[in-house]
Amino acid sequence: MKNPENLIYPLVSDRYKAAFIDAFVMIGFWFAFTILFSSIENVPQEARIAAYVFSVFLYEPLFVALFGASIGHMSGGLKVRRESNRDKKINFFAAIFRFFIKVILGIIALFTITKENKGRAIHDMASGSIVLFNQEKYEETSELEDSPLL
Numbered sequence: 001m002k003n004p005e006n007l008i009y010p011l012v013s014d015r016y017k018a019a020f021i022d023a024f025v026m027i028g029f030w031f032a033f034t035i036l037f038s039s040i041e042n043v044p045q046e047a048r049i050a051a052y053v054f055s056v057f058l059y060e061p062l063f064v065a066l067f068g069a070s071i072g073h074m075s076g077g078l079k080v081r082r083e084s085n086r087d088k089k090i091n092f093f094a095a096i097f098r099f100f101i102k103v104i105l106g107i108i109a110l111f112t113i114t115k116e117n118k119g120r121a122i123h124d125m126a127s128g129s130i131v132l133f134n135q136e137k138y139e140e141t142s143e144l145e146d147s148p149l150l
Helices: 012-038 045-067 071-075 092-112 122-127 135-145
Strands: 078-082 129-133
Touching: 012 045, 012 071, 012 078, 012 092, 045 071, 045 092, 071 078, 078 092, 092 122, 122 129
Parallel strands: none
Antiparallel strands: 078 129
C-alpha cells in the first residue's frame, strides 16, 4: 500500500535501537528482581516465576498496551498504534500477539519492514498495529527531511 499521507515512518534502525534498549530494560528488571529477592528470606518460587514471566514476556506488551510504547520505543520517540485508528493504542491481547510473533521470528521480523507497507513489520501486520513517530520526533524528522543538506 502506498503512502498517501506522505508520512515519514520510522526506519529499521529506529526500531532496532528501540529493541536493543528494551533488551537492556529487561536485563535491568532481572537485576532489580535479583537484588530484591536476595534481600528477602524465603521468597516463594511463584514470586520468582512471576518476576521472570513479567521481565521476559509481559514487560513490552504491558507497556505497549498501557502507554502506547515500551521504554525503548519512548526513548526513540516512537509509539505503537492501531493501524485502523492511529489515535488509539493497541489492546493487551494484540500487544501479546504482536510480541510473540516478533520473538518467534526474531531479527527476521525487522527484514520485513518496507516503505510500501508503511514501515510495518510482519508482527505489526499480523496484529493490526503500526509504529509511528510521536509528534515531537515526527516534527524533528520532518525538518531533517526538508534539510538542503540531505
